[in-house]
Amino acid sequence: MSVADITLASQPEVKGRSLWADARHRFLRNKAAVSSLVIFCIIVIACFGAPYFGLRAPDDINWELESWGPPNLELGYWLGTDGNNRDLFVRLLYGGQVSLLVGFTATMVSLVIGVIWGATAGFLGGRVDGFMMRIVDILYSIPFIFFVIMLTVVFGRHITLIYIAIGAVSWLDMARIVRGQTISIRRREFIEAAEASGVSRWRIITRHIIPNCLGPVVVYVTLTVPNVILIESFISFLGMGVQEPDSSWGTLVSEAAVVMEIAPWAIIGTGSMLAITLLSLNFIGDGLRDALDPRDR
Amino acid sequence: MSPAPLLSVQDLKVHFDVTRKRLFGGTPAIVKAVDGVTFDLKPGETLGLVGESGCGKSTLGRAVLRLLPATAGRVVWLGEDLHSLDHAEMQQKRRDMQIIFQDPLASLNPRMTVGQIIAEPLSVFNPDLSGTEVKNRVRQMMAKVGLLPNQINRYPHEFSGGQAQRIGIARAMINNPRMIVCDEPVSALDVSIQAQIVNLLMDLQHEMGMSLIFISHNLSVVRHISHRVMVLYLGKVMEIADRDSIYANPLHPYTQALNSAVPIPDPDLERQKDRIVLKGDLPSPLNPPSGCPFRTRCPRATEICAQIMPDLLPAGPTHHVACHHAGPRER
Ligand SMILES: Nc1ncnc2c1ncn2[C@@H]1O[C@H](COP(=O)(O)OP(=O)(O)O)[C@@H](O)[C@H]1O
Ligand code: SF4
Ligand SMILES: [Mg+2]
Numbered sequence: 001m002s003v004a005d006i007t008l009a010s011q012p013e014v015k016g017r018s019l020w021a022d023a024r025h026r027f028l029r030n031k032a033a034v035s036s037l038v039i040f041c042i043i044v045i046a047c048f049g050a051p052y053f054g055l056r057a058p059d060d061i062n063w064e065l066e067s068w069g070p071p072n073l074e075l076g077y078w079l080g081t082d083g084n085n086r087d088l089f090v091r092l093l094y095g096g097q098v099s100l101l102v103g104f105t106a107t108m109v110s111l112v113i114g115v116i117w118g119a120t121a122g123f124l125g126g127r128v129d130g131f132m133m134r135i136v137d138i139l140y141s142i143p144f145i146f147f148v149i150m151l152t153v154v155f156g157r158h159i160t161l162i163y164i165a166i167g168a169v170s171w172l173d174m175a176r177i178v179r180g181q182t183i184s185i186r187r188r189e190f191i192e193a194a195e196a197s198g199v200s201r202w203r204i205i206t207r208h209i210i211p212n213c214l215g216p217v218v219v220y221v222t223l224t225v226p227n228v229i230l231i232e233s234f235i236s237f238l239g240m241g242v243q244e245p246d247s248s249w250g251t252l253v254s255e256a257a258v259v260m261e262i263a264p265w266a267i268i269g270t271g272s273m274l275a276i277t278l279l280s281l282n283f284i285g286d287g288l289r290d291a292l293d294p295r296d297r
Numbered sequence: 298m299s300p301a302p303l304l305s306v307q308d309l310k311v312h313f314d315v316t317r318k319r320l321f322g323g324t325p326a327i328v329k330a331v332d333g334v335t336f337d338l339k340p341g342e343t344l345g346l347v348g349e350s351g352c353g354k355s356t357l358g359r360a361v362l363r364l365l366p367a368t369a370g371r372v373v374w375l376g377e378d379l380h381s382l383d384h385a386e387m388q389q390k391r392r393d394m395q396i397i398f399q400d401p402l403a404s405l406n407p408r409m410t411v412g413q414i415i416a417e418p419l420s421v422f423n424p425d426l427s428g429t430e431v432k433n434r435v436r437q438m439m440a441k442v443g444l445l446p447n448q449i450n451r452y453p454h455e456f457s458g459g460q461a462q463r464i465g466i467a468r469a470m471i472n473n474p475r476m477i478v479c480d481e482p483v484s485a486l487d488v489s490i491q492a493q494i495v496n497l498l499m500d501l502q503h504e505m506g507m508s509l510i511f512i513s514h515n516l517s518v519v520r521h522i523s524h525r526v527m528v529l530y531l532g533k534v535m536e537i538a539d540r541d542s543i544y545a546n547p548l549h550p551y552t553q554a555l556n557s558a559v560p561i562p563d564p565d566l567e568r569q570k571d572r573i574v575l576k577g578d579l580p581s582p583l584n585p586p587s588g589c590p591f592r593t594r595c596p597r598a599t600e601i602c603a604q605i606m607p608d609l610l611p612a613g614p615t616h617h618v619a620c621h622h623a624g625p626r627e628r
Contacts, residue, residue, distance in 0.1 A: 016410055016451035189404040193468070196362055197418035198391030207417075211408040 023215075026291040033287020036280035043277055047096030056087045058094040059245050068263040079269040083255060088266060092273055095247040099274075102162055102248070103229040107221055109167035114174025115217060119205050121175070122182025133179065136172050144169055144231075145238075152240050162241055166228050177220055181213030215292035222285035226278040233274065249274045302337035302373075303475060303508050304361065309334045309370035311353075311360045311532075315583070328582045330356040332532035333370070335609070338476065343502065343509040345519030345540070347555065348529035351579050354512045357529070358478040361510065362394055363387055392422045395469035399481040401461035405453035412449040415439065415467045422472060434471065442467045442497060459490035463497070470501060476508045483518060495522050516555045520544060525615070528552045531582055531590040534609055538616040548612050548623040550595050589621070597622045 027033060056076075062085050065072070069081040079088040121132040147169070151161045185191065186209065194204050233250030235241040242248040253274060256266035311331040316324070330353040338344055346354050359365040361372055363379045372379045374390060382390070395418070398404035405414055415435045420426065426434075436446035442463040453461055462482060469477050479498065483491040499522055502509060513519045519526060520540065527537040528551060536549040547553045554575050576594045580586055586593050592602040601621050609619040 011445070011447040013447045013450055016448075016455060018410075018452050019407055019454070189398045189400060190406045192359075192364060193396065193398065193404045193465070194406075194417065196364060196391060196394075196396045197468070198388045198421050199417060200388070200421075203421075207409075208406050212406070 023288075023291040027287050030287040030290065032283050033291075036283035036287070039276065040280040040284065043096065043273075043280075044100060047093050047100060050090065050093040050097070055090050055093070058091045058247070059086065060090075061085050062087075068259050068266060070263070071265055080263065080265055082252075082266070083259070088252075088256075088269065091247050092249070092252060092270055095242075095249050095252050096273070096277075098159070098242055098246060098248040099229050099232055099250070100277075102159075102166065102232045103225040105163055106166040106170055106228045107224045109163075110171035110174050110224060111217070111221055113167075114171035115178050115210060117171065118175035118178025118180075119182050119209050119213070122179040123186055123201070123205050123209060125183075125186075129179075133176075136175050139169065140172050148235055148240060157240060157243055159242055159246070162232055162235060165235075166231055170224055170228060174217070174220060174224070177216055178213055181216060182209050185209050185212050218292065219285055219289040222281055222288055226281040229274070229278065249277075300339055303340045303342075303375065304338040305371075305373040306334060306336050306338075306361060307371045307373065309357070309360060309372060310368040311356050311365055312368040326583050329532050329585070330582065331360060334529070334532070334534055336527055336534070336537060338508050338510065340475065340508055341502070341506050342525065343511055343523045345523030345526040346510055346512045346529060347516050347519055347526060348514065349579055350514050351582065352529050353532040353582075354514075354529055355480050356532075358396070358480050358510060358512055362391075362396055362478055364396070392418075392472050393475040394477070395472070395474045396478045396480060397462070397465050397469050397482045400485050401458055401465050401482075402453055404465050405461060407453055410450050410452055411439070411444070411456075411464055414453070414464060415471055418468060419471045435467075438467045438471050441501070442470070443493075458486050459494065462486060462494055466494075466497065466501070470505065473505060474507055476510070478510045478512070480512045481514065482511075484513065484515070491518065498522060516544075516552075516558070528555065531580070531585050533590055533606075534617075534619060535591065536616075536618045536620075537609070538613070538618075542613065542616050546616075546625060548616070548618045548625065549620050550597050550622075550626075551591050553626045589619075 062081065065075075065077070065081050065085050067081060067083050067085050069077070069085075071078055071080045077087055077089070079092065082088045082091060117132060117136075121129040144165075148161075148165045151165055155161055191204060191208055194208055199207075229249070232241060232248060233253060236248050236250030237254040239254075242251050249270065252270045253267070256263070256270045260267045309331055310329070310333055313328040313330055315326045315328055317326070332353075334357060336344065346357065348354055356365060360367050363372065363382075367380045374394075379387065379390065409417075412432065412435050415438055416431050419431060419434060423431075432449070436449060439446045439449065444460065444463050444467065448456075453464065456464065465482075482498070483494050486494060495518070498509065498511075501507075509522070511519055511522055516526075523540050525537065525539055526543045528535045528543075528549065530551055536543065536547065536552045543552060544556065547556050558575075580590070580593055586603070588604050588606055589595070589598070589602045590606075592598040595602065597620075599622065605621070607619045607621045607623075609617050612618045612623060
């Protein structure tokens with residue numbers, strides 16, 4: 001090495017600016033997305049922090065009050081009481097735990113299965129691809145509600161069934177998205193460069209293909225969470241989901257809907273909580289899509 | 298006696314079945330992208346591979362590295378036919394053979410840092426190497442190809458085309474391979490940068506002693522770097538010769554046409570030179586001409602050319618040509 005080389009080599013390393021860093025920068029400039037993210041975080045903290053805020057217990061029945069009573073700020077019943085004289089607001093927070101948990105777990109399941117399934121099918125191609133995607137098609141063709149009813153008939157009503165049912169269907173879209181991405185990335189030259197370097201197929205999938213199709217995946221995840229929450233609410237609304245004394249946003253909205261005329265505040269409170277959560281997730285998803293793929297705007 | 302070849306390609310054929318699948322068959326369609334190519338590559342030698350775009354150069358380069366399956370023929374690497382190895386055996390051979398691509402940026406994973414990109418082939422074959430050792434080797438390699446080692450944490454999109462190609466070269470060189478296929482490594486670059494990259498490859502070859510297969514659609518680009526030049530047309534070898542004979546004494550009408558398209562720096566000579574303008578386009582590879590594939594555009598074509606494909610015959614000690622009417626150009 002010459003003297004010049006040594007001085008060059010000893011210079012401090014320049015930090016690179018990854019595509020992720022670029023995307024984060026663009027996301028943070030999107031006001032709607034950032035405020036949605038803040039709102040969503042507040043909702044998550046409120047729901048999961050509820051046991052530590054010194055609030056009433058969700059099964060605490062107050063015999064002094066009437067059922068479906070109006071909001072009572074003096075006593076701290078911000079949304080009034082439910083049909084069993086319990087604090088509706090507290091129940092809404094605890095119900096949020098169930099709804100959000102179902103949303104996250106089912107999405108995580110769909111993420112893991114969908115990404116691995118789709119990337120493998122797209123990368124291997126040919127007959128393996130055909131076989132794997134036929135399985136997806138078959139599962140896709142089963143009507144979802146029929147599937148849920150079958151499960152409840154066979155196993156009885158249980159919250160785990162909801163996880164299984166939703167997890168089993170929501171990875172199908174993910175697998176299709178990832179497969180499409182994989183097929184387009186597979187043709188790019190850096191994959192061939194990795195093959196030529198003796199990189200194993202598994203490592204090509206995990207190090208080269210998956211990181212490059214993560215953009216659409218992240219966006220789809222933020223859109224899956226609200227979808228799953230909505231599905232869970234729907235199942236609970238139909239009476240096949242969460243059971244007393246537990247609640248979810250779906251059961252609360254469905255109970256409040258029945259007494260809409262005598263206790264409008266109940267449906268407004270529960271409904272807006274659900275709507276705000278879903279909307280903020282959608283705005284976050286939109287923001288991520290714009291940030292990750294600036295060409296698409 | 299000449300040294301034993303590193304690589305010996307024997308009657309290699311790569312055909313693509315492009316039949317459009319229809320309910321009732323559809324007419325079979327086959328592109329013979331590489332059709333019976335034979336050549337040797339000696340250690341430390343550079344073979345220039347020239348031909349118009351679409352004549353099968355990339356396909357040949359990839360089949361030599363078994364990135365594509367061969368339809369027929371053999372690719373013998375140090376006595377072993379690569380296309381008969383199993384997957385694991387082939388992976389082991391990849392340590393000694395590498396490829397550099399035309400579009401430098403497309404050949405680099407946009408989500409990986411330069412350091413990770415260059416280190417990948419190294420870690421594949423040396424999984425026990427410590428992180429610091431890998432980093433040191435990568436930094437040395439970066440300096441060797443003319444990149445600043447302190448840029449190791451940057452991402453490909455932060456580099457120019459020429460620099461990105463240097464990254465690709467560093468990745469190809471990191472395992473000290475014995476052969477590199479360079480698939481039009483400078484065609485996508487500015488003319489001012491092309492020479493730098495070609496010189497870099499020559500310097501590295503001088504230092505590390507690997508063989509190169511240097512692909513280009515431009516005869517003048519390979520002139521500087523090649524020891525021998527092979528001219529390809531529609532998947533077949535037209536002429537193969539030492540660098541000096543192919544430029545001073547091209548015997549095949551196609552080589553002569555390619556040669557006359559090369560601009561001469563001296564404007565007076567350039568004006569005197571009479572160009573052979575190639576008539577028409579490359580024929581469809583789906584339906585190549587009978588006999589000699591070049592006959593539809595050849596100024597010397599006669600009846601026999603339409604009937605019989607000429608063999609690749611010796612025209613000198615280091616010169617082979619496939620033409621019924623091979624010979625120097627008449628003025
Ligand atoms: N995967 C493929 N499937 C079908 N045809 C192909 C494929 N790859 C290349 N070809 C065809 O083979 C011929 C040679 O292509 P290529 O080797 O890329 O030429 P070059 O590199 O000389 O420009 C072209 O006609 C091209 O269309
Ligand atoms: S064989 Fe005939 S057609 Fe082919 S290059 Fe020679 S003269 Fe031309
Ligand atoms: Mg090519």
